Amino acid sequence: MTCRAVLLSAIASGQGKTTVTAALARKLGRAGNRVRVFKTGPDFIDPMLLAVASDSTVEVLDLWMCGEAQCRALLADAAQTCDYILIEGVMGLYDGAPSSADLAKHFDVPVLAVLDVSAMAQTALALARGLRDHGAVPWAGIIANRVASAGHAAMISEAAPPDLPVVGHLPRQSESLPERHLGLHLPSELPDLDARLDALADALVLDDAVLAALPPFSPAAITLPASAPLLAGKTIAIARDTAFAFIYAANLRTLAAMGATLQFFSPLANEPVPPDADAIWLPGGYPELHAATLAANQVWQASIKNAVARGLPLWAECGGMMALTEKLTAADGSEYSMAGVLPGSVRMAQKLAGLGGQAWPHHTGKLHGHTFHYSHFDTPLTPLAHCQRKNGHASTGEAVYQHGSVQASYFHAYFASCPAAAAALFLPEGTC
Structure with missing residues (x-):
């Protein structure tokens, strides 16, 4: 062939x-x-x-x-x-x-x-x-x-x-x-x-x-290092629906390669966090387009609050973070109550608020990714860390917040760039 x-x-x-x-x-x-x-x-x-x-x-x-x-x-x-x-x-x-x-x-x-x-x-x-x-x-x-x-x-x-x-x-x-x-x-x-x-x-x-008539394309095969079983025995609950759809295939593959069992649930369908979950991932998406539904769906909100109260690690990126705040203000001024796990509120803007490649200098290694959002997070939380801009500009990148067992940011992480840092997002603090 x-x-x-x-x-x-x-x-x-x-x-x-x-x-x-x-x-x-x-x-x-x-x-x-x-x-x-x-x-x-x-x-x-x-x-x-x-x-x-x-x-x-x-x-x-x-x-x-x-x-x-x-x-x-x-x-x-x-x-x-x-x-x-x-x-x-x-x-x-x-x-x-x-x-x-x-x-x-x-x-x-x-x-x-x-x-x-x-x-x-x-x-x-x-x-x-x-x-x-x-x-x-x-x-x-x-x-x-x-x-x-x-x-x-x-x-x-x-x-x-x-x-x-x-x-x-x-x-x-x-x-x-x-x-x-x-x-x-x-x-x-x-x-x-x-x-x-x-x-x-x-x-x-x-x-x-x-x-x-194009020349045959046959790049030399390469064997990537095997992933350490850092998440063996762990079940990660992942929100996945139209509001939380921004998921790289490589991210799922990386989690599975580290031994995690992946379970999916839909906040838009008012589904709770799976009861056997050891950690949670709320990826990015369009919560602002489904804010009324997310605000009305109390089952998923209650399950998130309960999971956080029990200390389950939760990684929320961009849209996932927005859905955990106390309030989301849409571009037309409409206000919607969100899950209330993170203190502060989100307001949509007409212009881009963040764009470009960034990296989180995590203690286990540098986790690469990017940012792309139109909203602003107003919060009293002090950032745990800041990402670095890919272009080397002195200005800081996206803030990474920690509140209890929750870590959240506008930063979208590409897990395969540093599996150890990705695993740490879903393990109790100090495990990895």
């Missing part, structure tokens, strides 16, 4: 990378190919949509957050089992440190440029040449997005030299994948998602020969 890989990138955000990647994954899959999709950089929502499009789990790749070894292991494993690997880039091709271009060059993955050509034609080729030559990245070609007509697409294709092939084009869509403040809508909120993806795949005009 031969695997081929491309990294779909663009000149900037908003060019339609996720839409084109989803369309391409669905189209290749319907043609009988085994497809794996990855997402560059910290992201929760795009991978969920791309997982539906590709019918497979979507992992994130980030040379800083995940580490080179994790990225290599994921890619090498996928290359053994699929025909195509599609990697969706983040922002513009050269934006960030490390950038999508850095990832493409590090693993020798050809770049497939997604260009919004809605206000241009042949100029798209100049942009493509600049993208390719600026950093000497390996090159696959161009997908022209939002073309106005077949004639518009032909103008671009006919002007393309052999070294800048046009692999395909996607017409303008009257209905695309809907967005809001943290990104695209979740798959569970789009009952017609499969129909939308099929329509995108139908609309995508593709030159299969160009993709089939």
Whole structure:
């Protein structure tokens, strides 16, 4: 079996990378190919949509957050089992440190440029040449997005030299994948998602020969160190529903590899913490969109309070932390009572309050992750620690709070970056 890989990138955000990647994954899959999709950089929502499009789990790749070894292991494993690997880039091709271009060059993955050509034609080729030559990245070609007509697409294709092939084009869509403040809508909120993806795949005009002619992709396999059984015999209760959906597949895998049994419960369905839980994880998500339901659901709130009163370790990140406060004030000024485990309140804002890679210098090692939120936590609690910004700026990163057995932060942790630090979140203080 031969695997081929491309990294779909663009000149900037908003060019339609996720839409084109989803369309391409669905189209290749319907043609009988085994497809794996990855997402560059910290992201929760795009991978969920791309997982539906590709019918497979979507992992994130980030040379800083995940580490080179994790990225290599994921890619090498996928290359053994699929025909195509599609990697969706983040922002513009050269934006960030490390950038999508850095990832493409590090693993020798050809770049497939997604260009919004809605206000241009042949100029798209100049942009493509600049993208390719600026950093000497390996090159696959161009997908022209939002073309106005077949004639518009032909103008671009006919002007393309052999070294800048046009692999395909996607017409303008009257209905695309809907967005809001943290990104695209979740798959569970789009009952017609499969129909939308099929329509995108139908609309995508593709030159299969160009993709089939790409060089084989076979990164050297790597064996990662075995995880110590730091959580053997422990049951971790994990909130998972539309309000608490921001969970990396690698995080679940890391907990399981350390011996934990994972049980899931839904605060939105008013489900209590499983009675045999030894620890709790409230991941991020959209509690602000479900604040009225969470406020009315007393069973889950009572179970959380009871668990904390019994001293169960609880890690709450971003949305999970928001749901543990005394009050959440929505963007329209509406106020909702939350679980009241953490003193203080959360208020939503119109602008980003935190964004970017960060690391928590935990005593067991440095735990990498990121932050991305629109709210502010007003609390009398003194931070236990502060994260460090990836870019090295002197200003402190997100605060990490401790209140009894609860640790909470806007920081989203990537557990595989430091399993020992991740394990410590779910063990009584001083155990790890």
